[in-house]
Amino acid sequence: MALFIHGIGSVDPAPALGHAPEPAEARAGNRLHAIEPNYLDFIDARASRRMSRIVKMGIAAAVQAVRGSGGGPVDGVVAGTGWGCLEDTVAFLQKLVVNGEDMLSPTSFIYSTHNTIAAQVAYHLKCRGYNNTFSHRNISFESALIDAQLLAHEQPAQRLLVGGIDELTDTSFTVLSRLKTFKSQQPGGPLDELYDQGTPGTWAGEGATFFLVSGEAGPTARAQLLAVRTVSFGTPEKAAAVARQLLTANQLTWVDLLITGENGDQENDAAIQRFATDFGHSGPVHKFKHLCGEYPTASAFALRLGAELLAGTESTPRPADIPRTILIYNRFQQQHQSLMLLQAC
Amino acid sequence: MDALKQQLKELLVEHLNLKDVKPEAIADDQPIFGEGLGLDSIDALEIIVMLQQHFGIRLTKADNGPQVLATVNSMADYITTHRK
Amino acid sequence: MGVAVTGVGIICALGTNQDEVMASFRAHASGIGPAQHLPTRHRDDYVFGEVPLSNAALAAQQGLPARLSRTILLSHHAAREAYASVPATLREEQRVGFISATSVGGMDKTESFFKDYVQASTAGDLRQVINHDCGKSTDFVAEKLGIHDFVTTISTACSSSANAIMLGARMIESGQLDIVVAGGADPLTRFTFNGFNTLMIVDRQQSRPLDASREGLNLGEGAAYVVLMRADLAAASGANVFCQLSGFGNTNDAHHQTALSDDGEGPFLAMTQALAAANLQPADIGYVNLHGTGTENNDLAEGAAIRRIFGEAVPKLSSTKSFTGHTLAASGAIEAVFSALAVRDGLMFPNFSFATPVEGPALRPVQQFHVDTSVRHVLSNSFGFGGNCSSLLFSRA
Known part of the structure; x- marks a missing residue:
């Protein structure tokens, strides 16, 4: 049940692995943020006007993966996201609390569900095939891969997009910091100073990475x-x-x-x-x-x-x-x- | 009235995040849904909340929303008549 | 290979277990009414399908702490009932998975946290917000049940638990697991209620799916799980087989973030795939448990898809959401339980009320709870935001 990877697209803090990002570029203290592309290369302004950052990151990564495979139709989309669409979730929650359940508008609510990314990728690509979203902590992406592997086993010729997407927002960073998820020391040196400090906590990150996979090898398989x-x-x-x-x-x-x-x-x-x-x-x-x-x-x-x-x-x-x-x-x-x-x- | 229409156009662009549209490019009698400005049912719901927030107007299902929201003119008329 | 349904567990507005829920149907008593526990300011203006127990009462029934999220309390309640059907020897010897679904995770607790957090980012009880993510409730219940061979959570809005059941069946068919407890849970929250309300699709009265007078959905809550078992293992172990899960379809309507296409393309494809997977014809279907939310858009799109598949020969069908409310991520599993009982016992579930068919699809639902033992195959539909459409097909073993 091998899955062949034909295309990769990613919006993350290290777009070019050969050139690890300068601290000023992707790092703010103990927080790494995705280097975002010009989204107009992937989605037009009208289509993206209601999309939060995570949805745009996801679509850009998915489209890059399809292009990387040489283009062609997509038969299904499977996504994993541990945190879901936090920006819209927080926006709606905030208004809900502040406005006292009054004067609420729908956009942030309808884009807050975890399946929004895979759904918008399918909508963007007009893909009516299989569509699924997993949200199970740090194995959300692996769950999506397991699903894609089953799909490839069932119909090896299918071309599937499978991805892992999470966004960091100011709110989630603040809350996770209070939960002592991140290191309290502010880094300033090389990136690999993350390791071997003998202290608790990590650095915050985010990213959207999609793979165009299928059960068949072919010349584009990487x-x-x-x-x-x-x-x-x-x-x-x-x-x-x-x-x-x-x-x-x-x-x-x-x-x-x-x-x-x-x-x-x-x-x-x-x-x-x-x-x-x-x-x-x-x-x-x-x-x-x-x-x-x-x-x-x-x-x-x-x-x-x-x-x-x-x-x-x-x-x-x-x-x-x-x-x-x-x-x-x-x-x-x-x-x-x-x-x-x-x-x- | 013209000031109200201009305000409505600016609010539409801002609330609906119409980055590709300049407020002054929206004609007073241009249909804003479907072929006109290309807005959809979600935008209609957003506009209803916008009218509530900025003008204290509460539109309900019974208020013939599609006619009220059809153009900048129709919205301005409704606001002028119903504003407290 | 074949996958059998060998156990069910359910909690919803109609009752806290299978027997209570069925008693409500026999009495034609719906669970829709004023909310007693959801702390919304709109409590007096709307009706809900609320589970008639406080968190404290739910927790006490299960010997759990009352501080847990309502999602966990509902999920564990139903999953425990389902898993009780699996004997200890099978639990130990076989590869068992737990696949759950939720759309809002521990949102009920996050709402409480946020009330303080918006005042100051240093405020808010962290013990509440740690319940937020979807996987939290799944992990809690899996650990309580002692299931660890495979654990995951699906979140595809209102089709979530149908997809959980589908994945469970596929993992059994591919030989990765022998037994899967699959389903989902969602509590009533202010987040979802107000969210649906912004779309102006919440009916202030009891919902009336398929009826020309319908004005939207009622929000409900609950949890349900089915036990899926490799068919040969079910036979060999003498399990109580409700039915087979004979087919399924998963598609995306790819039309709009919240609305289904007018011709119901996504629902049509999902049902068509389920029929093809089971190698059945439309005429083989004896009952369809509709998604049937009671919104104008759903009635028209699902109705169009039903007509495209069945033409004039539409089987018995109904929407049980007029009894339970729309339980979001739990609804696919709750209705899978009804569908499994429809196959095993020939139970035909009604709409709560119906007078005038909707112009266009003109579907007429079952109106009286009754027994029809001629039914051999049952379809269950679940559709969600984002165009996610899923159909499950249950057949006599």
Whole structure:
């Protein structure tokens, strides 16, 4: 049930992986924000007049993914978003509270539902096929991938858009800060100072990343996702055991590269060390959250990184040996764990 | 009356986020829904709230909304007649 | 391979379990009335399909703390009832998943938080806002039930739990899971009530789907789950099989963020796909549980799609939302429970009231709760904001 990745589109804090963003560009304190494109390249002004930022980010990423695959029809859209359409949700809530349930207008409400992004992508592309949205914390994107994998298994020729989208707003940043999600120190040096500080908390991030996938290879395929699994309510050792099963099931004995979701939080990163030790990986390890920050669908960014490394895209820092197999392991604090196994085409 | 119409046009552009339209480009008698300005049913609901917020006018289903909201002229007439 | 429905759990305005809900239907007693618990200033002007228990009472029934979100309290109530049908040996030996759906997550708690937060960004009780995200209630219930092989949440507005059931069936068919508890939950909140009200599609009186006098929907709340089981496992383990989930369709109308297209293209495609997946003809369908919200747009679009598929030979059909209110993300699962009972016991669910058909589709709903054992196949429709359209098809085992 391999999923072939034919196109990738992303609106995130690190649009060109080869040129990690300057602090001034994408970082404000402990907060990384997406570098947004000119949306007029993707949606006309009239069509986008009611869209909040997350919907525009999603459409731009989806359209980039379709263009990247060489264009053509899309047969279904599957999205994952952990936080949903926060800007519109907060806008409607605010008016609801301040106006005392009076003088409310519909726009922010009708665009507040979690499925708005996948729905607007479908509307924009006139795609009447399968459409689904997952919102399950830090495995929202993986859930969408599992659904897409099933679709590809059922009808391999289908061309599907699958993506992970989350936006950070001032309100969510404030509330998550009060929940002590982020580091209290203000960074100023290089991006990788996120790690190894031995302190709690992480940096905030956001992003919209879509993939055009299908069950068939073809000339445009850049990488293939051999397997995706979620591990709920389990230890890092349980996830490592699942990872070994995935390798065995795919006739692999090791992977060339491990990409892990360290986010600078000492407890989270200690758990990732436990995974790495138990899994027994001896090759190189890449981290990614210093590039995109922490958000529920950050694993979509990791998949983009992995696929671009496998494809050897020019914008990517090529390791000495271009890897042929990559395992991505992600987790966020005490929530779920996920595994994605990738292979070059 | 002209000041009211100009205010309405500016409010429409602002509330409906019509970035591609200049207020003065909206004609007083131009149909604003469908082919005219291209607005839709969601815009109609937004305009109803806008009229409530700025002019204290409460339109209900019984008030023949489509006719009242048809053009800047019809809205201005309704406001002038019903404003308290 | 085949997927069987082997258990159900439900809580809605009609009652707190399957027996209470069915007793309400037998008595033709709807759950629509004034709200006792939703703290809205519009309480006296509108009617609701409210679960007739406070959070404290709901929590006490389940031995849970009353501070939990109403979403969690409803979800756990119904999921526990459904999962009780699965014996301990199967729970331990088989791969079990929990796929839930919600559109607003812990919004009831977020509203309370926000009341203080708008005064000062340092104010507001954080123990309330941590309930906000959709996955919170799913994780809580999965852990309580001890389900961990696969857990996720779907949020496609009013079609959410139909899609949860569909995904559960597909994961069983693909061999990834053996048993799935699938459904959804949504509480009444000021957010959703006022939201629908801005669209001017909330009826101040009890809703009248398919009737020419209809003026919109009533908002409701609740939760429901079905137990889906690999058909051969259901047979081998002697499970109480309600029916098979024989087909499903998921499409997008791609027409408008909130309104369905006039010809009901999305609903038409969803029902057509479900029929094709089950290898059935329209004439095989004995009953359709409509999405049937009671809005003008839904009646016309769903009606057009029904006419396109069934022509003059329209099967028995009705909208149970005139009894339960529109329970949003829970509605697909609540109506899946009714559909499963319609197949197993031939129960035909009525509209609460009906007088004059809507011009155009001119559909006439079932008006009396009755038994029709000739029914072998039942369609259930769920459509939502964003053009999400889903149909489930249940068939006699």
